Amino acid sequence: MTDTHALPVRIPTPRHYLMCPPRHFAVEYSINPWMDPSRPVDVELAMRQWTTLRDLYRELGHTVDEVPPQPGLPDMVFAANSGTVVDGRVLGSRFRAPQRAAEAEHFRRWFVEHGFRDVTMPRQINEAEGDFAWTGGLLLAGTGFRTDPGAHAEAQETLGVPVVSLHLVDERYYHLDTALFVLQPEQEAMRAQVAYYPEAFSPGSQRVLRRLFPDAVIANAADAECFGLNGVSDGRHVVLPVETESTGLAGRIAERGYEVRFVDISELRKAGGGPKCCTLEIRK
Incomplete structure (x- = not known):
């Protein structure tokens, strides 16, 4: 039994999120192993699930802005892939799949129209917070399937923060945000807390993660398969897919003093997305 008196006190921090409603959601092509165009998609159910996620963020005290969805861009709901914002600097995205390429300009325009003056569009393939995770002191940067390794150096130069590949x-687990998320950001890297699925990473990257985050929450295959590592944390409240209650990940996170809130995002998972995929964080 967990000694609740020994749990650390977790303080939530108000966040600013950017999201896009899935009004045009569909699975019309396959650009990751989760996408099967032969499976029916219920757009109304996807909208209800997305709305529940958005409303939960607002209930927790966070600000949520919305980018208007565009016809012909069914994956635009996955806003996390469209920008990385640290200290008000914006590094946009450049998608590997041509089906998603046009999304980048819609999000770039939103940032410019909302007063962001330091907006840079990348030269390298860069799928933004899909492959970039800010720990408060380091930018963890994934590569292997989508984002080019050269985008990591470009992110460091553009955002002015240290990057770990x-x-x-x-x-x-084609994006970093399907295999790792930050529970508690801290300026000192080893004080930050993350959850991750080791088998998604190369042996060398596993060693790096163990060195950087000795107190990490370690996920198993069942946790990863339900997109349990595609979570969102405000430092106290952790939003996870409802399936993580039965896989055990939610319990392991709660044992660290966090309060887990569950969402059903199963319809959007048909395109390989979870809570974090739908959520771009704006850090001013």
């Missing part, structure tokens, strides 16, 4: 080796 991590190599993904399992095609099911």
Whole structure:
């Protein structure tokens, strides 16, 4: 039994999120192993699930802005892939799949129209917070399937923060945000807390993660398969797919003093997305 008196006191921090409603959501092509165009998609259900996620963020005290969805861009709901914002600097995205390429300009325009003056569009393939995770002191950067390794150096130069490269080796976890998320950011790297699935990473990257985050929450295969590592934390409240209650990940996170809130995002998972995929964080 967990000694609740020994749990650390977790303080939530108000966040600013950017999201895009899935009004045009569909699975019309396959650009990751989760996408099967032959499976029916219920757009209304996807909208209800997305709305529940958005409303939960607002209930927790966070600001949520919305980018208007565009016809012909069914994956635009996955806003995390469209920009990385640190200290008000914006590094946009450049998608590997041509089906998603046009999304980048819609998000770039949103940032410019909302007063962001330091907006840079990348030259390298860069799928933004899909492959970039800010720990408060370091930018963890994934590569292996989508984002080019050269984008890591470009991010460091553009955002002015140190970058640590991590190599993904399992095609099911094609983005960093399907295999790792930050529970508690801290300026000192080893004080930050993350959760991750080791088998998604190369042996060298696993060693790096163990060195950087000795107190990490370690996920198993069942946790990863339900997109349990595609979570969102405000430092106290952790938003996870409802399936993580039965896999045990939610319990392991709660044992660290966090309060887990569950969402059903199963319809959007048909395109390989979870809570974090739908959520771009704006850090001013």
